[in-house]
Amino acid sequence: MTRILISADMEGATGVTWPGDCLPGTPGWERCRPLLTSDVNAAVAGFFDGGATSVLVNEAHMTMRNLLLEQLDDRAELLTGRHKELSMVEGVQRGDVDGIAFLAYHTGAGEEGVLAHTYLGNSLTGVFVDGVRAGEGLLNALVAAEFGTPVVLVTGDDRTCADARGYAPEAPAVAVKDYVSRYAAVCRTPARTAADIRAAAARGAALAGRREPEPPRPRRVEIEFDAEHLAGAATVVPGVEQTAPRRVAYTAPDMYEGIRCFKAVTTVVSAAVEEWYG
Numbered sequence: 001m002t003r004i005l006i007s008a009d010m011e012g013a014t015g016v017t018w019p020g021d022c023l024p025g026t027p028g029w030e031r032c033r034p035l036l037t038s039d040v041n042a043a044v045a046g047f048f049d050g051g052a053t054s055v056l057v058n059e060a061h062m063t064m065r066n067l068l069l070e071q072l073d074d075r076a077e078l079l080t081g082r083h084k085e086l087s088m089v090e091g092v093q094r095g096d097v098d099g100i101a102f103l104a105y106h107t108g109a110g111e112e113g114v115l116a117h118t119y120l121g122n123s124l125t126g127v128f129v130d131g132v133r134a135g136e137g138l139l140n141a142l143v144a145a146e147f148g149t150p151v152v153l154v155t156g157d158d159r160t161c162a163d164a165r166g167y168a169p170e171a172p173a174v175a176v177k178d179y180v181s182r183y184a185a186v187c188r189t190p191a192r193t194a195a196d197i198r199a200a201a202a203r204g205a206a207l208a209g210r211r212e213p214e215p216p217r218p219r220r221v222e223i224e225f226d227a228e229h230l231a232g233a234a235t236v237v238p239g240v241e242q243t244a245p246r247r248v249a250y251t252a253p254d255m256y257e258g259i260r261c262f263k264a265v266t267t268v269v270s271a272a273v274e275e276w277y278g
């Protein structure tokens with residue numbers, strides 16, 4: 001049995017280059033849903049080519065209702081909708097996942113990359129775990145490692161692939177587009193990117209297999225915002241302290257708790273953002 005979990009974000013999908021391409025409810029998002037579904041289907045096909053026996057796709061973008069179930073490869077199952085304990089990597093805590101794919105991912109807040117951000121589209125300028133700058137890729141890889149699951153595929157822009165070499169050097173990485181600015185990229189067509197993703201997923205399947213779970217250890221998480229009041233707002237989350245005008249920090253006993261606290265902070269902070277002044 002080889003069980004694969006695909007964490008499907010959207011900013012790093014084929015053809016997606018600006019907020020209107022991935023903002024639920026907009027015409028641009030409707031247009032890009034099949035492009036994302038195509039990327040996912042290519043990964044599903046590749047994983048089965050490489051010997052996977054089951055693939056669960058976990059929606060990981062905004063409302064977490066972006067993929068088109070009716071166009072999904074019949075061999076996969078889809079976890080759709082939000083409010084999930086582990087959010088983008090829901091399912092990994094079952095402890096029986098042999099490999100996780102970060103599909104249509106992007107670089108972190110404050111980095112170069114198409115639609116670069118960390119959880120919140122704006123407001124947050126950096127996240128650091130034990131002093132190391134972390135985007136969603138590293139954060140989620142640290143959580144998966146605690147459950148013994150290796151990262152076996154990453155797709156996104158070329159900057160996302162470079163970032164992945166830092167946290168998952170073995171994993172095949174597919175650049176579906178090349179960064180030009182935060183809202184511009186040189187894109188390849190879905191037919192081309194699907195072929196690349198399928199081939200990479202087949203190679204990734206060979207890396208799948210349960211690892212020794214990373215022993216839990218305390219993690220110091222620091223979050224920097226673009227405005228002082230957001231740091232203040234975050235301190236209502238127990239354990240979160242303001243360490244500088246635009247910075248908060250907390251220590252979690254492990255990354256499982258670390259990511260859950262991070263989610264609480266981003267939820268509180270997003271409610272404290274004012275429309276024009278941030």
Ligand SMILES: [Zn+2]
Nearest residue numbers: 009010011061
């Ligand atoms: Zn997203």
